[in-house]
Amino acid sequence: MRRLKRSIILICFAVLICGCKPTFVSKKLSEEINNDFFNNQFTGILVYNPKTKDTIFKYNADKFFVPASNAKIFTLYSALSLLPEKIPAFKYSVKEDGISILGTGDPTFLHPYFNDSTALKMAEKFKKVNLVLNNLSEDKFGPGWAWEDYDAYFSPERSSFPMYGNVLTISNQDSLKSIPSTLKNNIQLSKAPKRRKYNENSFFFNANEKETIEVPMVIDTILVSKLWNAILPEKVSLSNYSGEKMEHIAYSVPSDSLYKRMMLVSDNFLAEQILILASSTISDTLSPAAIRVLVLNNQLQDLKQKPRWVDGSGLSRYNLFTPTSFVQVLDRLYKELPQERLFNLFPVGGQSGTIKNYYKGNTKPYLYAKSGSLDNNYSLSGYLLTNSGKTLIFSFMNNHFTVPTAEVKKRMQAVFEWLRDNY
Template sequence: MKTWEKILVEASAAWEKETKEEGARVGCALFCIRTGRQAELDAGKLFLPASNNKLWTSIAALECLGKNYCWTTRFTVHDRALCIHGGGDPGFGWEEALIVARHLKKKGMTQLPPVLFLDNSWLTGRPWGTGWAWDDLAQGYGARVESLIMEGNRIIFRAAPEGEASRLSWYPELPSVQVIPHLSWTKARYSDVTVEREGNTHRFRLQGRLSRREPEVSGAVWCGARFFAEVFVETCRHAGILIPDRWEVREGVPESGTRITVEYASRPLSKVLHRVNRDSDNLTAEILLRTLGLEGKGVDHETAGLEVVRETLGKWKLTGPAVYTDGSGLSGYNLSSPRALAELLRTFLRREDFPIFLDSLSLYGVHGTLADRVEEFPAGTTVAAKTGSLAGVKTLTGYLLRSGLPRYGFSLMVNGLLEEENGERLQDMFLARLASFR
C-alpha cells in the first residue's frame, strides 16, 4: 500500500481504537501541491460539511464581488426624524455606531429626533437559512439575517472564571436585557449551554454548564433592526447628543427632505472573510450569499445566491457540493464530499486572490477557531484551515504549510460522532502524521 494511503488508514484505525468511535464515518482527500500526487479514504462519499460549507460561499464571493467590495449603512436626518438605511454590513457594531454618532453631531445633530425610521428593505427574504433548526434561532450562532445588523445581532453573556457561573455580565449593556441563568461550571473543554428567548423580548433563559476556558455564550436578538435602533440611541448618548425623554421607532422612510447625511462603509470583503472563515460567523456567510444574489441576479433571496455560487463553480468545472442549501453550513440538509472540497482548494491555488483566501483561514494555535489547538508540528510547519462543527460532526479543510507556503491540501470529514472532541483528536493525529511525512 502506498505511504500516503497508510497515513490515512493508520490514523483512522489508531483513532478508532483510542476513542471507541467505531460507528463514526470518516472520509478524507489529500493532495501534494508540488507533485500533484493524491490519496483518498472514502473521499467520494457524502458528509454533512457543517461550516466547511462556508468555503463554497466565501470563495465564490471573493471571485464574484471582488476583494474591495463593501456594504454601506446610511443615516439621514430629516425635520423631526432620523432614518437608518440598512445595507447589510455584517461587521457594524458599537464602535462603528459611535463614529457615526460623532459625525452626526459634528454636522449639526446635537439632539436626537423623536422618531427613528428603520429602512430594513435591502433584504426582503427570510431572516434564517433553509434547514435551520427552530431551537437554533435563539442561539447566537443562529442570529437573524437582516439589512440592519448590530454586533452580529446577538448579545454576549459572560461569567468571570473565578466567580459564580450564574453571575453574568452582558454586552451590549442595554436596559431591555433580562437574564435568568441556571448555570454551573464544567471541567470540559467547551461550554454546553442552551439559550432560550421569550417571544419578542430580550429576556433570556440560560441553562447548562460553562467552561472556565470559554466562560461566555451568546443569544440572538428578536429583531435586528429594533436592536440596532436601541444600541444606536445609546451610542448617541455617549457621543454627547441629547436624547429626548420619549422616542419611537417606525419602519420605512420619512417623506420630508434630508438635511444631514452620513454614510458608513464596511471593511472590504478581503477583511470580512476573516469573520466567515476564521471566526466561522454564520450571519456573515449568509450575508455573502444574499449579496451574491443581489449583485448577480438582482434578487436578495438565498436561492439566487446559491445559483450564483453553483454557476461560479461550474465555470471552474468543479463538482461542487451535492446538496447546498445555505451559505453557512448550519443547515442539516447540506452534503459535500472530501474530494469535492479538495478540488476546490486545488483550483483556487491558481487564482489571483488565493493569498487573501489563505489569510482568511484559521491558523493552528494562533487565531480563529483553531487558536486553542496545541498539536506540536515540526519547526516551520503549521496548518491553515476551515473548521466545521455540528452535533456529531467535525470537519476540517485546508492546507499544511511549510515556511509559510502550502505544501499539502486536505479535507477531513467525520460524521456520526458520539463525542465531538474525538473528532478534533482525529484531526490532530492525522495532521501530526502528515506534518512528519517527508
C-alpha cells in the first residue's frame, strides 16, 4: 500500500513538473516580449513543439504581418508539392529538321550560378529553332513591388524563358566584362544615379568600381532575339504562343539545388520563377497567381488564417501572413520530409545564408530558419534545436520598428538562446 501511495505521489509530481514547464517558459518569454523595446513596434511570435503538439508560447500569433522573404517558405512548400525531382526546363516538339521550344519559367538556363545549358545543347542539334514566347499571363513585375527598384539586383523581371538570370553581370577587374558579352557595348562607363535607363537596356558602370554587379535586363523580344542569335547565329526565330501543344518535356537541374539557392541567399528571382515553374505543371499558360490559389485552396486549405499571398519572393508589401500560418506550413514540411533534407534547404544560424552572422551555436548549429527583411520589418521562421534534444518550430515576426535591424536581431537572438538552453 505504501509503495502504491509512493508511486502515485511520484507520478503526480512528474505531471506537476511537466505541466509547469510550458507555464515557466511562457512567463519568461512574456517578460522578454513585454518591454519598451518590443512595445514600440508590432511583434508576433509562436513557438510550437511538433512532437507533443504543445504551444510553448504565443503572442499576437493570429495577427497579420508583412512577411518579406518569409513568404519564400510558402513558395518552397508549393514547389515541393508540385514539381518533380528535376526542374522542367522547357516543353518542345520536333518536326523534321526543326524544334519548337516553349518556356516553363526555368531560371537556370545560362544563369551565372547554375549555368545550365540544357536548351542550348538540344537546340544545337537542329537546323531551325522556333522559340515560342509570351505564354506568361502576368506582368513582369509582381503586385506591390517598388517601381524604383527596377535597376536593383534583387528585382529582375519575371519571364517565361529566362536567360542569364535576367540580369547583366558587369565586372571591371582587369578590363570591362559582361555576361552576356553581347551587351558589353550597351554599358557606359560613367557614374549615374541608376544602373540602367528606366525602360532600356542601356547600363551605367562606374569605371573606378571594383565590385561585380548585377543589373536587371529589360526582357523584350528584341533582347531575346539578340541573345539567342549570339549563341546560335541565324538559327533562331521567335513566335507568340497561340495555344499549340508541345509533345515533350526536357529537364535541367535537380530541384533541391534550386530551392536551396533560393532559401540560402533569399533570391527573389528564383522564388518568382519557381512559382511560374509550378504553374507549368498544370498549364502551358504560366500563371503564378493560379498556383497560389491552387495551393491555398487544396494543400493548405486547413490554415487557421488564410494569408494574403501575392508573390513568390516577398518583395511586395501587399503580402500578409500570420506567425500561426508559417508554423503550420513548417510543421507540414517537418512531417513530410526527412530532417536531413529539410534542414539542408534552410540557412543555418552562424554558418550559412542570410543568418550566417547571427544565431551561432556554442558547439553546433541550433537554428535552421528563413529570414525576411524589408525596411522597418524583420522576421524569422524555422526550426530551433534545444540542448535537451527537442525540436521546436517557431515564427518570430516584427513590423514597423524604427531602430536598426541589428538591434531587433540581437533581442531575438536572446530569446532563441534562452529557449535553446532552458527548454
